[in-house]
Amino acid sequence: xKAGVKIAAFLVAAATAAxxxxxxxxxxxxxxxxxxxxxxLAYEGRALTEMPLTxxxxxxxxxxxxxxxxxxxxxxxxxMRWVGVPTRRLHSAADCxxxxxxxxxxxxxxxxxxxxxxxxxxxxHGADVMTVCELIRDARGAAFPDVSAWYxxxxxxxxxxxxxxxxxxxxx
Numbered sequence: 001x002k003a004g005v006k007i008a009a010f011l012v013a014a015a016t017a018a019x020x021x022x023x024x025x026x027x028x029x030x031x032x033x034x035x036x037x038x039x040x041l042a043y044e045g046r047a048l049t050e051m052p053l054t055x056x057x058x059x060x061x062x063x064x065x066x067x068x069x070x071x072x073x074x075x076x077x078x079x080m081r082w083v084g085v086p087t088r089r090l091h092s093a094a095d096c097x098x099x100x101x102x103x104x105x106x107x108x109x110x111x112x113x114x115x116x117x118x119x120x121x122x123x124x125h126g127a128d129v130m131t132v133c134e135l136i137r138d139a140r141g142a143a144f145p146d147v148s149a150w151y152x153x154x155x156x157x158x159x160x161x162x163x164x165x166x167x168x169x170x171x172x
Contacts, residue, residue, distance in 0.1 A: 116143035
């Protein structure tokens with residue numbers, strides 16, 4: 001490839017990346033400016049009990065553009081993340097679990113109580129084995145079974161915030 005073509009390709013890529021934040025419809029409101037109405041009292045018809053955040057969750061929350069809560073419905077653990085703006089700081093459950101040493105096996109998608117597809121996986125670390133499913137919803141009812149699909153839709157304005165991320169884990 002000639003040097004001139006390489007430079008032109010680089011300049012096009014750089015201009016595209018630099019202009020992405022200026023695209024119309026992108027939610028540029030700071031997460032702190034959006035009204036957080038509080039955590040839901042139930043998930044899929046089951047009452048929630050708030051649990052303390054782990055040290056990792058506390059560390060992640062420091063730079064997170066939203067809120068993070070951890071709950072139990074008596075059978076499952078649910079980590080909820082309220083997100084005010086499109087962000088790369090919302091990581092997938094698979095990435096977070098891999099980062100702390102779990103082996104990940106993809107599972108078929110499941111439907112939540114509302115009929116939305118949830119991305120699922122099996123996570124194992126020694127004797128600790130769990131099924132984890134995740135979903136992100138917007139205020140209008142649109143749902144995304146994985147963080148990547150949500151992020152690009154949010155970045156380009158196809159979905160509007162704030163958003164709710166639900167990561168539901170159940171031991172086996």
